[in-house]
Amino acid sequence: MTRRAALCPSLLLAAALLAGCGGDTATVASASTGGASAPSGSAAPDTSADDGTGGGTPDDGSATAPPFEGDTAPATQEASADAQVTVTEIRTGRQDGYDRVVLELGGTGTPGWDVRYVDQASSQGSGSPIEVAGDAALQVTVTGAGYPYSTGVEEWAGPDPLPGNGTVTVTEVAWDATYEGTSVAVVGTTGEAPFRVYALQDPTRIVVEVADAG
Template identity: 35%
Template structure:
């Protein structure tokens, strides 16, 4: 049986890392607020590098710490991010440009970066990670950047996740899914593949017409694999909305890529599925067309 872990886990809290970033000479200039112009991430040997680029200098201060939840200060609502650890990054005295509010990355550690509503010249971002690991924060200039290096001291293996291909679906060409590759931490490869599925496609994959159909599922609370049967317990108010394509059409091929999985049974938040017993696939009634 695979380890059972929540989709969004509260990592053990770590001491905050606060880095004053503004250069002394900047204090004598006319007050201006640096504006965030882009976020990017890439894997380097032994680490994932997350870069926040600004126009007009760097923010006065950057703070990063592991936390159990990201709260939007403007609305008071919790903002979700896919991952087993959640790193909060906050910039003081900074403005937001046209930056995507939620971005998925196909990296060993960084799964997803989500933003909150700017609040009193403060920007807050949540970084969903595959695992809590040491990190460091520093600045670079020309252009102005705040860099977060997150170590990846673990072994990953490539798996596939299956998303709706809108071009194939619109043309009526089956299968309606297209596979993408993701690195996941061994040995919990089925869990990792399902977690990456819920993170959705990257920006480049979206540009190619790939979409994650959630059917209003918000995540999964449990995944077990025993005697060839994978059982997935979804959260949220599931509905197929009369569609011939639902989240089940993404989950089943994603899990059946593993030799240990022959059948997939999907349960709703109340623990119901139509065929809970025997060697067969099964979905809850709410996902039927």
């Protein structure tokens, strides 16, 4: 992996975004399907009873999620037409059998994402290499993003890179930039492990969970 030059300071797939703190639910689909339905035999994570043993805050995801059925294929979800969001915080944490990375966002509309392993992560605009510790790089591209002066929301400013918080597979998260409607973070991992992505609301979050490497 290579390290980027700093630019501006500044997750089974799909999501049902339901209002109500403590009552969030998310429909998780296979990362390879790009669809909005849960994979056969799985249930949506129970996001109302996170035990907080991982990093972040309650409702960042679920400590009682269904069996991990992710894979290594790209996961994508379109943003709403009115999306103008800014990443305000990034958190990492550990759950039983997988690590979690949470991108919290402020602004309007529903963000989208493109999450995939890349051979070489490169900074938006400049093309400079993004360096991240680990043997693989999981690039998380948030779509429907806006600059802070457009969203009125202060953008996350580090630490960069953000180290894993008791994680096993996730090594760190490197922040790139917001550029022409997208914001990028690169998750360093110990290998190309299966992952899943979903979204939660109140506040808006994109949750990327990476299974323990086999």
